[in-house]
Amino acid sequence: MNFVIVLLALLGSVWLLAVVEGWTTTGRLRPAAPLLSGLAHLGRESIVPRTPDRVFFETAPVLLLIVAVLGAAVLPLAPTLVIADLATGALFINAALAYVLVALIMAGWGPNGAYAMIGGWRFLGQLIAYAMLIVMPITAVAMRAESLVTTVIVVSQDGLWNIVYQPLGFVLFFIAAMALAFRAPFDLPTAPGELGGGVDAEYTGVRLAVLRLARLTLVITLASATTVFYLGGWHGPLLPPWAWSLIKTLAVAVSMLLAGRYLPRIREADLMRWCWTLGIPLALLNIIVVGLLVLVVP
Amino acid sequence: MYAQAFFVAVFGLAAIGFGVVVFRTSSMVRSALALLFSQTAVGCMFLAMQTEFLGVLQIMMMATEMSIMAIFMVMFMMDPGGMGGMDMTHQKRFSIGAGVVAAGVAIVVAFWADWGPVTAEAPDAAMQTRALGMELLGRSMLIFETAGITILTAMIAATAVAIPVQTTANSADKEDTE
Numbered sequence: 001m002n003f004v005i006v007l008l009a010l011l012g013s014v015w016l017l018a019v020v021e022g023w024t025t026t027g028r029l030r031p032a033a034p035l036l037s038g039l040a041h042l043g044r045e046s047i048v049p050r051t052p053d054r055v056f057f058e059t060a061p062v063l064l065l066i067v068a069v070l071g072a073a074v075l076p077l078a079p080t081l082v083i084a085d086l087a088t089g090a091l092f093i094n095a096a097l098a099y100v101l102v103a104l105i106m107a108g109w110g111p112n113g114a115y116a117m118i119g120g121w122r123f124l125g126q127l128i129a130y131a132m133l134i135v136m137p138i139t140a141v142a143m144r145a146e147s148l149v150t151t152v153i154v155v156s157q158d159g160l161w162n163i164v165y166q167p168l169g170f171v172l173f174f175i176a177a178m179a180l181a182f183r184a185p186f187d188l189p190t191a192p193g194e195l196g197g198g199v200d201a202e203y204t205g206v207r208l209a210v211l212r213l214a215r216l217t218l219v220i221t222l223a224s225a226t227t228v229f230y231l232g233g234w235h236g237p238l239l240p241p242w243a244w245s246l247i248k249t250l251a252v253a254v255s256m257l258l259a260g261r262y263l264p265r266i267r268e269a270d271l272m273r274w275c276w277t278l279g280i281p282l283a284l285l286n287i288i289v290v291g292l293l294v295l296v297v298p
Numbered sequence: 299m300y301a302q303a304f305f306v307a308v309f310g311l312a313a314i315g316f317g318v319v320v321f322r323t324s325s326m327v328r329s330a331l332a333l334l335f336s337q338t339a340v341g342c343m344f345l346a347m348q349t350e351f352l353g354v355l356q357i358m359m360m361a362t363e364m365s366i367m368a369i370f371m372v373m374f375m376m377d378p379g380g381m382g383g384m385d386m387t388h389q390k391r392f393s394i395g396a397g398v399v400a401a402g403v404a405i406v407v408a409f410w411a412d413w414g415p416v417t418a419e420a421p422d423a424a425m426q427t428r429a430l431g432m433e434l435l436g437r438s439m440l441i442f443e444t445a446g447i448t449i450l451t452a453m454i455a456a457t458a459v460a461i462p463v464q465t466t467a468n469s470a471d472k473e474d475t476e
Contacts, residue, residue: 051381053325087423088354095358101365102334109327112379124365148427149306 003083009246009251010072014136014216017253022215027240038170046205049111057110058206060199061207064103064214070096071221078234078241089150090142093225097180100218101127104182104189104199105210111202119198123189128180129275130186135178136283137169140290141229153231159220161232165293167287170230172279177222177256179271181215184260197238305346313339324380330368334360350423351430 018034030296048057059202073096074089076082101123108120142148144165145156179186190198203211227233227248234241236248307457315335320329344353377384387393421429434442 053379055330056331085348086354088351089426090359092354093352095354095361098358098361102331102361105327105365105368106331121369124369127362127365129414147424149424 002081005071005076005081007069009077009242010069010220011071011216012215013220013246013250013253017216017220017257019265021257024257030218033051034079037067039264040289041209041212042206045291047202048291049202052112052202053110055110055296056106057202058207060103060107060110061203061210061214063099063106065210065217067099068214068221069094070218072217072224075152075153075221075224075228076233077245078297081093084150085149088148090138090148090153092152094138096177097134097218097221100180103214107199108189111120113202115197115201116199118190119191119195119201120189122191122268125184125272126182126186126188129272130179131277133172133283137166137173137288138229140169140287141168141266142212143287143290143294146166150228154228154235157220158195158235161235164232166230166286166290168282169290170226171287172283173229174226174252174256175279176275177226178259181213181219181222181256183219183256184197185263186271188266188271191265194265219256220249223256224249226252277283300345302348306319306343309339309342309346313337313343324377324384324386326371327377328378328380330371333367334364337364348420348423349426351427365387394467 015034018028018110019031025028031264048054071093073083074086076085104123105120108117108123110116141153141162144162145153147153147156157165175179178183182189188198189195195201200208200211203245209210224245227245231248231252233248234245313336316332316339322338323329323332336355341353341356341360344350344356347353372378375386376382377386404444420426
């Protein structure tokens, strides 16, 4: 039952995010647009490029969707509303989202096209930049909760959310999450206007529809992870727990969208340099500060 | 018990199947990702054997490692897509022989070794994670820290070696070209 509810919540959030995305880009609020656009994709011809690596080409969009849903499976909407409350939840989400890279390499290599391939390999470089900034802030979150269980992490924030307790970790995680979701300004693998769509370039029709759905699901999963790790998860007054989870998740997702709209695309070399020379020392500092707080403050 | 054995067998066969694909394909990226999915199947075997932390860790680590290996294979092989019809294998007889012997030795060891008594009940996943943490920060700390520092030193040394030496002559060349 939890599985169906979480899946529906995920789908609903994706729809809302798509509506907001359409609103910010076209200036018109059209609630039916994502559905119509999806149907239009289903009706179009789904072209297979010449001499593709067919297995990769077909698998990539589906794999991206599966890993986004798997990541969401360990994130609780309410104390008992979680698909799998794993003992290693905070590690599992990293494991699931590591396969975003695999899916993008497949999508890059599969169609046998130059732009797609460059996009795919670019994401590998992007991973080397952001990976530590996902893992190290989560380490500090787990240190405070003294657990990797996501529901325990939310309970540990009762009274004081992690965004206040470890603001540095939140900032680093938020930026790294945007890089993982390859949203602007970190949309190097797709890079519209420069790579002609990159990993998206050779996909059309139903395959493109799945790819777009997967990308939006990934954003929601990462926004939900930010909510669980830093914004107190289901905690909040008056409204039921699941409502707070959804409101916070959507707020984070929309803020990611807006941050991307007003920032120019970052260069791969700059991203790598800033992540390693500034981001990782700050993440280490965050771990030290949280460690001291955990030991000193009861 | 039977369900557990079933899933261990299924993932084990998947691991072997993907392992075979590694050598059957000529595409370097296919080969690297087949190895990745073989290792992922091993991670799933860990999960089926109730060692959750090890399983998740295996599944996580391999995704990045094998992808990085894939780009190096693409960079260094002359026919990375396997579409040029190049034969990139060598010493076939020797490697088949070595493979058969190694598999035989592994099977003999698996059947003849004394694996000790079977644990009646595995501790729950949270307890396992805690016990692993205590082990890593206790008795085994020195070993892991030494290994970590050694690998870090090797990485720094390799990077330092890879950076071209900037002499006065070639820095002048560089300025000219710029």
